[in-house]
Every structure is written in C-alpha cells, then in structure tokens.
Amino acid sequence: MSMKSNTALSVAGTILLFIAGSLCQLDVCGQSPLNTKIIGGEDAVAGAWPWQVSIRVDFGVSSYHFCGGSLINKDWVLSAAHCFQTYKASNIVIYFGRLSQSGLNTHETKRSVSRFINHPNYNSSVFDNDIALVQLSSAVDFTNYVRPVCLAAAGSVFAGGTESWVTGFGTLQTGGQPADKLQEVMIPIVDNIDCNNAYKGSRITSNMICAGLLNVGGKSACQGDSGGPVVNKNGSRWIQSGIVSFGTKICDDPKYPNVFARVSRYQDWIKSYTGSNPPGFVQFNSDGFRSSLSPPLFSISLTFCIIPFTISIYLSS
Template identity: 55%
Template structure:
C-alpha cells in the first residue's frame, strides 16, 4: 500500500509540473533583440565560477538546472554557484536567489570533438521557492517534432555585445538539420542537435548552456541547449543546440523525484531544407570553383614569371 501511495504521489507531482511549467506571468514579448524585462524568462539561470558568470542554464524543477556538458570540462561542483531570478550581472538583483551546486552530471556519451550529446544536469544544494521571477521551464518530450522556420527565443548575457550586463533576448527562426548540415559540413549536425538563427549572420545573445525556447499555448517549452556557433556572427552559420527531446529518458533517470514537466511539442511547419544530396552537389560546385580559381592564379603566376625572365634577357642584351 505504501508503494502505491508513493507512486501515486510521484505521478501527481509529475502531472503538476507538466501543467505548471513554462508559465511566465511577466512575459509579454512579441519581438526581440533587446534587453529582457525582469521576470520575462523566470527559468533563466546564471552559472558562476570564482565569482564570474561563465555559462547559462535553465531551471527545470525546484532543485535541478539543465545546461551544456562543455561548460564543465574539469570543473569542480564545489566551486560553482547558480543564480536564478537574476536580471543583471552589473548591479543588485532584488528577485534573485543563489545556490551552491552539490553535483554536476555530464551526459556519459558527450563527445568534446563533435559536440554530440552536449548536455548536463546540475543539482542544487537545496530547493528554491517559485515566484513570478523564479519558475521552471517545460522540456520538449520525446517524439516532439520541430521543423524549419519556427519562431524560437534565445536568452542570455552572452555575446550580443561584449559589455552586456542585462539579460538579453532575441527571437530567431529554426533551421532544418539538413540545411544546417549544408552550412557546417555534411555529418557535422547529428540527430541530437537542433539549429536556429539568421543565416545571413548576426549575433545572438545566448550563453553556452542556456535555453532555446518556444511557446505553445500558454507554456514555454525548451527545445534546445546552447552548444556551439552562438555569437560567431559568421554568415550562413546558425547556432547549434542540443536537442532536449532526445534526452527525456536520460534526464528522468537522473532525477528520481519531482521530475521535470515534459510536454509534447508539435510543429506546424514543414522542413524545406536542402537534402544531403543537394549538399553534396553544392560541395562539388565549391570544389570545382576552388580548383578553377587556383588554376587561374597558377597560370597568372606562370605568365608573370615568363614575362620577368623575358624582360631580364632583353635587358642583358
């Protein structure tokens, strides 16, 4: 009987997280690329080491934060502090609370060379109390579908400008993985990744480990974790994120109680990205173009050298 009671309580708690996660009462955003008003993104976490902000994260229940594995290579949990409810890095934050970190769990299959499985969990030393400024985000459940052209949001203190002390926000479109593979090189983008950003370039204010979110109904759902490509401002290179829905089982296996609210996201768009075969054709065009350019330069050098030799012979005569 006690097992049935405990199991029922767990199910009720999980359902409550599914219903109440991703609510941001102070968020009225329509367009972005600006400073985020206080409380707009109440799950945003600021990760500090030795007193300095170094990565972002997202609050997913009252004691766990989701972030990126590459943030914690060689890091010691005891040296980390997590701030939630924080608005600025440069002055006081009346709505924030801080917690030390009791453990950091990197995904066991994280590959630092390819950035595959770039996801991590941080357990806070104690629970936090939810307010309008501190709330958990929903997570995209396994089986969620996301197509290109969806309007998503990135937040952080990262790279919109070098002196960005205030939390920044911007809305960008998702980019299909097939197109993203064309941009980064075939095979670079795995099924555990999602891409988003303006392919014509432009900086995005994301921190490594920070959230990529989308709104469905009245709930904000985290689709991705900032992995790489953010802030580079290079043309045709969108940001790349760890795909949260790929890790539902792993996350739930690490969090035994008060499991996060996983919500199924259904995309309304279609992926119109180039196929891998198209990428190969584009690659061949690039190779041929590069070869012709190099050959033209070589022939020009040969002509210049021949002219130089002829000129010397003429002068010697």
C-alpha cells in the same frame, strides 16, 4: 548577444501542442506571468524568462559568469556538458531571478551546487550529447521571477521555420564584454538537413537542433550564452527545445546556423536522475518548411562564436 538588425519576410507555421506525462510539474512549468511582450535582440524585462539562470564560478576573492542554464524543477538545472569540463562543483554558484550582473537584483536567489552530471556519451570533439544536469544544494521556491521551464518530450517535432527564443548573458559582440542585463533574441528553427549542408559535412547529428537565418546574419548569441535555453511557445506555455552548444567564430556569421543539444532526445536520461519529481515534459509538434527553400520566419538571426569546422567551447573569462 550581438545587436545588429535585419529585416525578412515573416511566415507563420501551425503549432500543435500535446501534454505528455510529468503532471507534477505541468501546473507550473513554462509559465511566465510577467512576460507581456516578445522583442528579439534587446534587454529582457524582470521575470520575462524566470527559468534562466546565471552559472558563476566563485573563488572567494573573485567570481564571474561562465555559462547559462535553465531551472527544470526545484532541485535541478539543465545546461551544457562543455560548461563543466574545468570547474569543481564546490566552486560553482547558480543565480536565479537575475536580470542584471551588476547592482541590486530584488527578486534574486542563489544556490551552491552539490554535483553536476555530464551525459556519459558527451563527445567533446564534435559536441554530440552536449547536455548536463546540475543538482542544487537545496531546493528553490517558485515565484513569478523563479519558475521551471517545460521540456520537449521524446518525439517532439520542431520543423524548419518554427519560432524560437534564446536568452543569455553572453557578450554583445565577438570578443566583447558580457552583457550586464539579460538579453533575448527571436529566431527560426533551421532544418537539420540544411544545417548539415551549411557545415559541409556530417557534423549535425540527430541529437542536435539548429536555428538562425541562413544567408542573412544579424543578432546573435556569443561567448557566455552556452548552456542556456532555446524555448518555443504555445499559448501561455514555454517549452525548451534546445541547449546552446556551438556555432562559428564570428557571432553574426550568416553562413552557419546555431547548433543546440536537442532536449527531446534526453527525456529518459533526465528522468533517471530527477526521480520522483521529474520536470514537466510536453510533446511539441510544428509544421514548417525547409529553411533554404522558403522565406525565414523572423527578422533576427543568431550564431555562436566558434571557429568554423573546429568546435570550441563558449565560456566567458
């Protein structure tokens, strides 16, 4: 994630939360007991984002982080389909409770992968339906440092200006080195109409959700953040609204919002694989404003590193 700073007027919207279904996970999902503060664009603290995972490819003699993801129940991780176009499941290892990519992670655990499932309608040319499920080889135990996130239920509304947070181990600048410590950044939702206008076409579909500060730029996600979660808070509960998907070539380009897979569009598909232990789905509704017509919520923007008008993936090497 890029480390530039900008200042903008803050305007709060009213957020209404309704619990919907999946009671088996609602007693644990989206709760982060160790997250005592929210500061965008800097190192996260241990346990602040307990659903965040580091997905690494392991060839025995070498391994490296290539995508992020989120724990959604004891057996499954949610990520982006474009992350799983090259590697075999047998070469992938997922780390939970990881704060740093180097040194000792006291609260860390890891699992191998039994399979990954890309959405059947994933379109690699435009990144539509950029969502994947990853099944773990064995279940993880929940702790204060390893917990599932709640998922946005079907019909959830994330209006322009709604506060969102993105986390990941991506590079700190365009073409730079991956972050050693988990990064966090705070951004507002951008209305899909404004997002599509920014991309000058019909690229943004109803399966996508956008975020960032138009015409401001600033802190941003970069290569290696793909597949990671975009979350929104109400009370003490966090709900995942999006999955890091694509953006523009320069990580802090102020002209283009960030684009994510819209999680609420995939409730039935996710439940069809997670079976008797589905994630906790929460209906989220927020008031807001057309992002290009009113001041943005926060002083931080986020963009992804992909060539404008030519979508490419965010894998780190």
